[in-house]
Amino acid sequence: MAYSDKVIDHYTHPRNVGTLDKSKSSVGTGLVGAPECGDVMRLQIEVNEENVITDAKFKTFGCGSAIASSSLATEWLKGKSIDDAMKIDNMDIVEELALPPVKIHCSVLAEDAIKAAINDYRVKNGMEALVSEKTHH
Amino acid sequence: MNLPIYLDNNATTPMDPRVLEAMLPYFTNKFGNAASRNHPFGWVAEEAVDYAREQVAKLIGANEKEIIFTSGATESDNLGIKGVFEMYKDKGNHIITCTTEHKAVLDTCKHIEKLGARVTYLDVKSDGLIDLAELEAAMTKETILVCIMYGNNEIGVIQPVKEISAIAHKHGALFMTDATQAVGKIPVDVNKDGIDILAMSAHKMYGPKGIGALYVRRKNPRVKVTAQMDGGGHERGMRSGTLNVPGIVGLGKACELCMQDMEADTKRLSALRDKLESALTQLEESYVNGNREHRLPHVANISFKYVEGEGLMMAMKDLAVSSGSACTSASLEPSYVLKSLGLSDDLAHSSIRFGLGRFTTEEEIDYAIEVTKNAVNHLRELSPLWEMFKEGIDLDSIEWAEH
Numbered sequence: 001m002a003y004s005d006k007v008i009d010h011y012t013h014p015r016n017v018g019t020l021d022k023s024k025s026s027v028g029t030g031l032v033g034a035p036e037c038g039d040v041m042r043l044q045i046e047v048n049e050e051n052v053i054t055d056a057k058f059k060t061f062g063c064g065s066a067i068a069s070s071s072l073a074t075e076w077l078k079g080k081s082i083d084d085a086m087k088i089d090n091m092d093i094v095e096e097l098a099l100p101p102v103k104i105h106c107s108v109l110a111e112d113a114i115k116a117a118i119n120d121y122r123v124k125n126g127m128e129a130l131v132s133e134k135t136h137h
Numbered sequence: 138m139n140l141p142i143y144l145d146n147n148a149t150t151p152m153d154p155r156v157l158e159a160m161l162p163y164f165t166n167k168f169g170n171a172a173s174r175n176h177p178f179g180w181v182a183e184e185a186v187d188y189a190r191e192q193v194a195k196l197i198g199a200n201e202k203e204i205i206f207t208s209g210a211t212e213s214d215n216l217g218i219k220g221v222f223e224m225y226k227d228k229g230n231h232i233i234t235c236t237t238e239h240k241a242v243l244d245t246c247k248h249i250e251k252l253g254a255r256v257t258y259l260d261v262k263s264d265g266l267i268d269l270a271e272l273e274a275a276m277t278k279e280t281i282l283v284c285i286m287y288g289n290n291e292i293g294v295i296q297p298v299k300e301i302s303a304i305a306h307k308h309g310a311l312f313m314t315d316a317t318q319a320v321g322k323i324p325v326d327v328n329k330d331g332i333d334i335l336a337m338s339a340h341k342m343y344g345p346k347g348i349g350a351l352y353v354r355r356k357n358p359r360v361k362v363t364a365q366m367d368g369g370g371h372e373r374g375m376r377s378g379t380l381n382v383p384g385i386v387g388l389g390k391a392c393e394l395c396m397q398d399m400e401a402d403t404k405r406l407s408a409l410r411d412k413l414e415s416a417l418t419q420l421e422e423s424y425v426n427g428n429r430e431h432r433l434p435h436v437a438n439i440s441f442k443y444v445e446g447e448g449l450m451m452a453m454k455d456l457a458v459s460s461g462s463a464c465t466s467a468s469l470e471p472s473y474v475l476k477s478l479g480l481s482d483d484l485a486h487s488s489i490r491f492g493l494g495r496f497t498t499e500e501e502i503d504y505a506i507e508v509t510k511n512a513v514n515h516l517r518e519l520s521p522l523w524e525m526f527k528e529g530i531d532l533d534s535i536e537w538a539e540h
Contacts, residue, residue, distance in 0.1 A: 040537070
């Protein structure tokens with residue numbers, strides 16, 4: 001199976017690889033997936049007082065599409081308010097990266113990671129966790 | 138050195154140019170049907186088939202009359218298992234095989250289970266070998282066939298075939314082996330090994346695709362299999378269909394070359410494989426899968442913990458290898474062979490199989506070592522699991538959200 005140019009680009013030059021200090025109250029961390037399933041994503045956001053995401057980092061254990069999906073997610077998150085970030089849909093990622101059907105779960109995982117990171121930040125800062133209206137699993 | 142480099146010789150091998158050369162006349166001017174007994178076109182074809190039959194028989198220590206040509210190992214496995222099940226129905230309905238067999242064996246067994254067969258699937262030990270005591274214990278009066286592969290396609294381990302056949306025979310059962318990965322690579326002798334039925338394929342041994350053979354013993358005991366294809370009664374009635382003469386000539390030539398080159402190839406390839414393996418296991422948290430002593434000379438299966446196989450293959454640019462990970466399959470299930478060894482799913486997902494071949498060079502192995510090392514290091518930089526491991530976090534202590 002051939003990968004799209006965009007997947008290869010993100011895979012070869014992943015954006016925003018790294019780790020933020022998860023003990024800080026301004027940092028939200030989402031860790032999703034499982035090693036047994038062959039993919040684990042950790043996505044972190046740093047949020048300012050206006051609830052705008054100023055930085056995003058990721059690390060991913062998984063296939064090329066999983067790595068590309070999380071790399072793309074960090075690019076999209078920066079500069080967005082956490083409310084807008086919550087609206088990122090996995091199908092936007094599928095479209096942008098031209099993922100084939102067997103790789104849709106990678107985009108789902110990226111969306112889950114985004115939501116998990118935002119909710120971690122919200123709970124840390126006294127807000128309630130938002131429940132996604134979508135059920136994936 | 139030409140890129141990309143082919144290190145997937147357990148999937149298929151390139152055809153040896155000497156094999157192609159031998160085959161070519163049989164596509165054009167020597168096109169006859171080997172069954173045409175009444176004119177020279179048929180005689181020429183028949184002579185070529187007879188010669189090839191001898192070449193194949195010689196490689197495995199058989200008599201040429203014991204070789205049945207088929208379309209490949211999958212057909213041979215089907216014919217051997219289904220054919221014995223039908224032929225020996227009156228004697229019993231029990232067949233013993235093991236969990237790490239190729240799908241051509243496992244799925245055939247599943248099929249005949251629906252037709253009334255009882256099949257025992259032996260587990261393997263953590264090194265990939267079956268437990269002989271377990272085999273012995275599984276034998277019953279109804280056991281008609283023990284079917285255990287010679288060399289495994291994913292990890293290369295070689296089963297104790299001699300001991301297995303002795304146990305089968307002691308209990309009055311036949312012994313069949315899928316020797317697709319072993320024939321032509323290591324010495325296989327149907328008499329010394331006590332093999333009654335053997336499946337093999339040309340394209341795993343530098344021959345063409347679409348041709349294989351089934352060895353069926355004629356003496357001590359005389360074995361028969363019920364044909365699965367009805368027609369003109371070719372191949373002693375066990376496999377009808379006009380013979381694929383160019384393919385058969387190619388298989389014969391491939392067998393002759395394997396016999397001639399085996400010793401030198403084995404020596405060279407096991408040295409290259411060991412070089413690859415010792416370089417790559419210098420990487421932290423990398424493990425060789427399967428028994429390292431009883432093993433085909435040209436296969437290395439290595440798990441690189443905390444990186445995922447498919448992602449890793451993508452980073453191993455210009456290297457054609459395969460992985461036990463199955464990120465592309467709908468089930469997301471990693472290799473059942475590696476899982477049978479008791480490997481956890483995450484280690485199975487992290488495995489890469491390197492399959493060396495006759496045309497693999499040392500330069501290519503050196504290149505493969507460099508590329509693989511860099512790829513593993515690169516992906517570990519991206520891996521949250523590697524980071525946790527480095528921080529001393531026990532990954533088993535985390536509650537993963539399975540999806």
